[in-house]
Amino acid sequence: SAVISQKPSRDICQRGTSLTIQCQVDSQVTMMFWYRQQPGQSLTLIATANQGSEATYESGFVIDKFPISRPNLTFSTLTVSNMSPEDSSIYLCSVDGTISGYTFGSGTRLTVV
């Protein structure tokens, strides 16, 4: 299965600022997914990122708040913009493993103060 490097692993940010999270995959993948997991909760899909096209956002998530880049088949970034304490969460990227199933990055634990 694909190996994903996600960074940063954690960060503490001031409200009103932005944080960009990076995911690097060791192989080319068609789709990359960004999830949010609030403490004690399930994983909520933010958006799907395909290379060469705009990301597709789920209900409740907008591009201005969570801009995503997908410059090639092994890399993607998620930016959390104009942060507020409600954005404190774990953010995870995931890739389509096709045969081996989806795998996740190690996550970014974000705290907004």
Next chain:
Amino acid sequence: GENVEQHPSTLSVQEGDSAVIKCTYSDSASNYFPWYKQELGKRPQLIIDIRSNVGEKKDQRIAVTLNKTAKHFSLHITETQPEDSAVYFCAATPVGGTSYDKVIFGPGTSLSVIP
């Protein structure tokens, strides 16, 4: 869109007993159903999956069953061990084809195995 429900939300079993977690999904187009185990502070790990053309799949102590007509699928863990304690998530993938689509997760089941 797809909606996945999962029961129970918490489950406590004695070591050696079996544990069963049940899920339902809403989108009849879903055709791939993975199960993930998430230990505290760690990323979700795929433990078993099943596709819609299969009714049951087993991997050592873990088995998954699928009833497409009823839109139900279940995870069965036999001979539970303390290291099975974790949060388990079922999931469903709507659409499909030769490549998977987005994965929608259930709310999770916190399993505790009591030694």
